[in-house]
Amino acid sequence: MTKIRNPEITRKKLIDALQRLVDGDPERLTGKYKINVKSVQEEAGLSLGSAYRYPDVMDTITLAKQAQAKKAGNVRKRSISTDLERLKEEKSKEKRLKDKYRKELDVASQRLDKAYAEQTMQLTAMFNFLDIEDKIKLLRESKPKVVRIK
Numbered sequence: 001m002t003k004i005r006n007p008e009i010t011r012k013k014l015i016d017a018l019q020r021l022v023d024g025d026p027e028r029l030t031g032k033y034k035i036n037v038k039s040v041q042e043e044a045g046l047s048l049g050s051a052y053r054y055p056d057v058m059d060t061i062t063l064a065k066q067a068q069a070k071k072a073g074n075v076r077k078r079s080i081s082t083d084l085e086r087l088k089e090e091k092s093k094e095k096r097l098k099d100k101y102r103k104e105l106d107v108a109s110q111r112l113d114k115a116y117a118e119q120t121m122q123l124t125a126m127f128n129f130l131d132i133e134d135k136i137k138l139l140r141e142s143k144p145k146v147v148r149i150k
Contacts, residue, residue, distance in 0.1 A: 010050060014057045017044035022064055035068045037061055 018040050020026050021033065026043050033039045037051050040061055044050075051057055127135065 007054075010046065011054050011057060013044040013046060014040060014051055014054065015060070017041075018057075018061060018064055022068075035061065035065045 021035050021039060021043055028043050028045065029039060038048060041048055041051050
């Protein structure tokens with residue numbers, strides 16, 4: 001047995017369910033609820049997603065949702081200028097962090113260069129203390145062994 005869909009009956013069910021929710025007298029929902037698409041569909045006894053086929057009902061639900069939010073005082077009062085200010089602050093914070101990390105990198109690079117120079121000087125000094133025979137032996141041992149490839 002297949003269901004016969006009648007769009008007008010479904011639309012009326014959705015509108016009636018929305019009105020019951022707005023009036024605070026739901027038939028199916030209990031407890032606290034918010035006015036949104038899901039609660040309207042549940043109150044109407046329809047499957048989830050059925051309201052999305054009716055753009056006019058969706059607009060009505062959105063308006064009712066906004067009205068409920070205004071009554072509760074949960075309206076987001078965010079303007080473009082506050083968003084712009086927030087983004088500018090974030091950008092300046094990121095720039096400060098970037099500059100800080102760049103300075104830290106420069107300091108670390110300088111320390112590394114200094115350590116490398118000190119190590120080279122120490123190795124040179126140690127090499128100069130060796131006798132000539134030891135120098136020759138050390139140089140021969142440190143040469144990489146070259147293997148001929150045929």
